[in-house]
Amino acid sequence: MINKIKKINLNHSFIFFFVVNFFCFLFFKYSNLNISSILCLVLILIIGVSHGSLDHIKGKKLLELFNINSIYIFYIAYILISTAVITTWILLPSTTLILFLIIASYHFGKEDTQFLINDKSYFTPILYFFKGFLIILAPLYFHFQETIAIFKLLLIDNEQFYLGLNFIEKKKIIQIGIICSTLSSIFLFLRNFEIKKFVVFLDYFSILILNYYLSPLIAFTVYFCFLHSIRHSISLAIELDPNSIVNGFGLFVKKALPLTILTAFFSFIALYLLSYSNNLNSAILKIIFIGLASLTFPHILLEYFLEKNEK
DSSP states (O other), X not given: OHHHHHHHHHXXXXXXXXXXXXXXXXXXXXXXXXXXXXXXHHHIIIIIGGGGTTHHHHHHHHHHHTTOOOTHHHHHHHHHHHXXXXXXXXXXXXXXXXXXXXXXXXXXXHHHHGGGXXXXXXXXXXXXXXXXXXXXXXXXXXXXXXXXXXXXXXTOOOHHHHHHHHHHHHTTHHHXXXXXXXXXXXXXXXXXXXXXXXXXXXXXXXXXXXXXXXXXHHHHHXXXXXXXXXXXXXXXXXXXXXTOHHHHHHHHHHHHHHHHHHHXXXXXXXXHHHTTTSXXXXXXXXXXXXXXXXXXXXXXXXXXXXXXXXX
């Protein structure tokens, strides 16, 4: 099964790289093309969120490891953690954002790469973090002011936070971070060398190309939906049916649909309520990033505890 996941993900990296280049070429050639923020939200709710919509199945598996029979305990814990994240973001937005970006960097780096890596040394998580950190650094490097504008719409009004960002831009610390991310990709490629690991660089260049040509929101949407989420969904589909990826995807869609619809329903209710005190783009950005943070924390905790207790 591992070899099957690896083969499909390798093909996926090649396809994603070429599609990104073609898409960015069209976007550059026809500069009047415009992708609305509402389309980004819809894509994230349909494709992006769905890759975590089987968490209830993983939660049931985790509870069984602790001899707990009630699935409601999982749902209550998941909802409480999500609610706590949103509350903390409202009370301490700068701190929560920084913590979210750190955790998301590690999560992106690991989920996008671990199918290639057999080495489980203590050094590997550091490489995952710096590889995933490119998702955060690239928009800051190519579209610094636009990224700052997004942060301001996410309730970040801490002056010290923005002074710190201006400092790292002026001192070229962002470039140093990108160099560290580049080195992490090189290390991941060279450790237990296999030529097929070259796809690490395809993902690396895809992210840079997306952020060079596209706005931060669109670049993130394309990455999150069509690289990160699709890759995770492929693994889940193969787990559901190792013999048929087509049937596995059918099962995945059926099992993911209820929670995906529920998440979309509450997201649009929140969007409706936020639209009273925010313009549409501002409300959408809050739903996307604060909403994703509230789902990412319990999702990552679940993955961590399941991985730790299944060993």
